[in-house]
Amino acid sequence: MKKNRIKSATFGEIQTQMLMEKIVTIASMALITTTLASCGAEPQGETPWIVDRFDDIKVMRYEVPGFAELPLREKELVYYLSEAAKCGRDIIYDQNFRLNLPIRRTLEVVYADYAGDRTCNDWKELEKYLKKVWFANGIHHHYSNDKFVPGFSETYLREVIATIPAEHFGELNDLRDEVCRAIFDPELYRSQLDQRAGVDMVASSCSNYYEGVTQAEVEKFYGERVDHNDPEPISYGLNSKLVKEADGTIREHVWKVGGMYSPAIERIVYWLEKAEAVADGPQKETIAALVNYYKTGDLREFDRYNILWVKDTVSNVDFVNGFIEDYGDPLGRKASWESLVNFRDEEACRRTEIISENAQWFEDHSPVAPEYRKEQVKGVSAKVITAAMLGGDCYPSTPIGINLPNSAWIRKEYGSKSVTIDNITYAYKQAAKGDGALEEFMLRSEDRERVKQYGKLGDDLHTDLHECLGHGSGQLAPGVKGSELKSYGSTLEEARADLFALYYLGDPKLVELGLVPSLDVAKAQYANYIMNGLMTQLSRIEPGKNVEESHMRNRKLIAEWCYEQGKADNVIEWVEQDGKTYVVVNDFDQLRTLFGKMLYEVQRIKSEGDYEAGAAMVEQYGVLVDQKLHDEVLRRYAALHIEPYGGFVNPEYELVEQDGKVVDVKISYPANYVEQMMHYSRDYSYLPNIN
Ligand code: ZN
Numbered sequence: 001m002k003k004n005r006i007k008s009a010t011f012g013e014i015q016t017q018m019l020m021e022k023i024v025t026i027a028s029m030a031l032i033t034t035t036l037a038s039c040g041a042e043p044q045g046e047t048p049w050i051v052d053r054f055d056d057i058k059v060m061r062y063e064v065p066g067f068a069e070l071p072l073r074e075k076e077l078v079y080y081l082s083e084a085a086k087c088g089r090d091i092i093y094d095q096n097f098r099l100n101l102p103i104r105r106t107l108e109v110v111y112a113d114y115a116g117d118r119t120c121n122d123w124k125e126l127e128k129y130l131k132k133v134w135f136a137n138g139i140h141h142h143y144s145n146d147k148f149v150p151g152f153s154e155t156y157l158r159e160v161i162a163t164i165p166a167e168h169f170g171e172l173n174d175l176r177d178e179v180c181r182a183i184f185d186p187e188l189y190r191s192q193l194d195q196r197a198g199v200d201m202v203a204s205s206c207s208n209y210y211e212g213v214t215q216a217e218v219e220k221f222y223g224e225r226v227d228h229n230d231p232e233p234i235s236y237g238l239n240s241k242l243v244k245e246a247d248g249t250i251r252e253h254v255w256k257v258g259g260m261y262s263p264a265i266e267r268i269v270y271w272l273e274k275a276e277a278v279a280d281g282p283q284k285e286t287i288a289a290l291v292n293y294y295k296t297g298d299l300r301e302f303d304r305y306n307i308l309w310v311k312d313t314v315s316n317v318d319f320v321n322g323f324i325e326d327y328g329d330p331l332g333r334k335a336s337w338e339s340l341v342n343f344r345d346e347e348a349c350r351r352t353e354i355i356s357e358n359a360q361w362f363e364d365h366s367p368v369a370p371e372y373r374k375e376q377v378k379g380v381s382a383k384v385i386t387a388a389m390l391g392g393d394c395y396p397s398t399p400i401g402i403n404l405p406n407s408a409w410i411r412k413e414y415g416s417k418s419v420t421i422d423n424i425t426y427a428y429k430q431a432a433k434g435d436g437a438l439e440e441f442m443l444r445s446e447d448r449e450r451v452k453q454y455g456k457l458g459d460d461l462h463t464d465l466h467e468c469l470g471h472g473s474g475q476l477a478p479g480v481k482g483s484e485l486k487s488y489g490s491t492l493e494e495a496r497a498d499l500f501a502l503y504y505l506g507d508p509k510l511v512e513l514g515l516v517p518s519l520d521v522a523k524a525q526y527a528n529y530i531m532n533g534l535m536t537q538l539s540r541i542e543p544g545k546n547v548e549e550s551h552m553r554n555r556k557l558i559a560e561w562c563y564e565q566g567k568a569d570n571v572i573e574w575v576e577q578d579g580k581t582y583v584v585v586n587d588f589d590q591l592r593t594l595f596g597k598m599l600y601e602v603q604r605i606k607s608e609g610d611y612e613a614g615a616a617m618v619e620q621y622g623v624l625v626d627q628k629l630h631d632e633v634l635r636r637y638a639a640l641h642i643e644p645y646g647g648f649v650n651p652e653y654e655l656v657e658q659d660g661k662v663v664d665v666k667i668s669y670p671a672n673y674v675e676q677m678m679h680y681s682r683d684y685s686y687l688p689n690i691n
Helices: 003-008 026-029 073-086 089-098 102-114 121-136 154-162 172-182 214-226 260-276 282-296 299-311 346-355 359-364 408-414 422-432 435-443 446-468 486-505 508-512 520-534 535-539 550-566 589-606 611-623 627-640 671-681
Strands: 051-055 055-060 240-244 250-254 315-326 337-345 381-390 403-404 415-422 572-577 580-585 645-649 652-658 661-668
Touching: 026 435, 026 580, 051 073, 051 121, 055 121, 055 422, 073 260, 073 337, 073 520, 073 661, 089 102, 089 446, 102 121, 102 154, 102 172, 102 260, 121 154, 121 299, 121 359, 121 403, 121 671, 214 240, 214 661, 260 282, 260 580, 260 645, 282 299, 282 315, 282 580, 299 403, 299 415, 315 403, 337 415, 346 359, 346 381, 346 415, 346 446, 359 671, 381 422, 381 435, 403 446, 403 486, 415 422, 415 446, 435 446, 435 627, 446 486, 446 520, 486 508, 486 520, 486 550, 486 611, 520 535, 520 550, 520 580, 535 550, 535 627, 550 572, 550 589, 550 611, 589 611
Parallel strands: 055 645, 381 415
Antiparallel strands: 051 055, 240 250, 315 337, 337 381, 403 415, 572 580, 652 661
């Protein structure tokens, strides 16, 4: 396509797909056993970092260093925003699947009130199932989106229920049969999110964003409403469910005060207004705009809020609260509810500031076609934050970096905020110390030593480069909208950002900028990335399945493509030793060259909207799993007893009052996953069973 006319481009930028980033528990997390020089090891006798483990999940706690030192006003702000973050928990359950709330509540009544045998295998399985439901905010796996298979029978559940007085279940009694069918019938509601090519993705996904409509009807509905000539287009459909009514008309049920999810949203607004009262500077107006959006459901107001939010780079305490991410909608339009409350980590911010200040240098030297580089990189604001509260779709499984807002035109005009969440990353590393995975899967001791020494720094920089620069780099050819790559778009977008990060990690410029002591940091990251992409991330896939999730597809795509392209020179090599398979990088310099070459091609695909090339690349390298290798990885992982997924319990905050005035906010760190879940379900549950 018209490559040489890009300089006068007036069309949308590249970022349509980048959206709020969820680098969901990067698989390599489980493989890093870094010694953290700056933070030191955990003193003996303290609460362990891992508070619960079940199935493929470990639940950790995280600390909030610096909270006690915040000024009182900011502590109060964290408190009110944290309350608001907890009030939307029911929303994400209902969004994920319309029967999730009655299922969760039925099981919670059982869990609280059953007086029978709690030691038998059936009970243990029921308890595990409930823990999984809490973790996934529903009955589908948070990562694979497949429905959980219960390890107990319907007969057992009904027997247990029969021992509990019926009035404990209230209205849930009427939903019993539906709840049981949803849990136990393997043919029903199989996938929360089904994006296979050729299927009606709306009909085959059981997330609760649509009702009674086909994919074609949804596409027609929004196709007629989106104004392609609007330079400031709203994110149409973002905050509503699309429903075909009994009379056949198709209508949006908007999530707002007075609309769908009103009882929860009213509580969110209540706490946001408390926060507004103690906020100062530009933040007061920002929170007021968000409240107004929740009250009206007006998406122009949401844009106004986002602009105020992105322009505010001075407030120490910051937050996300709203319908943000569209990963859960098969058509990528409707957003799940989530929240994250945080404040600045001053020391760590230095790193991303250096990267941001040099954004233009990185863009100008990017190994992509010159016409697809951005002439001016705008508004990259980057910081490292300390998470203080996780809510909705960010809890218990949480991102380690975020990049907002999502609206392409706002990003273009006002830039975006990109953050990495340091205390969460730190908790992962602490929990993974000494789990044996590095020794099991990384063959060469020099690689292991480098990972131990530089793994955390390499990971942090990778995230910074990916978030602050990678997604924001490049531009589209004139006439290309950014949505041409369809279901392959997010995988290729992640690949683009990862390749940008990987390429620059090996650049001497990073040494010059003082970001790394030597390029050994890149070697550590390269060895880890390739091993993860080709091998160890398979631990998170069920036997017999292929790779579906876009971040995982991206990692496989990059690693497999580089393996193939470097085969003649043996850049990456498979090694068999003592009956075990390993993958090693023989030539780090050539690997970096390959990252650059691949970035050139992926950027071309994106810039030109070359669907055929993008689809072919992802299908060839990013999807299919070698069953024999997969079995081996699962076997070796199982022997280590490491759970591939992680999530967190939140700290608790408590207002300290004297004579009716708030004088302090105390923080504590509960270490019981079940208690926190039961507590949230008891005290922060506002929605009816069926919405
Ligand atoms: Zn990304």
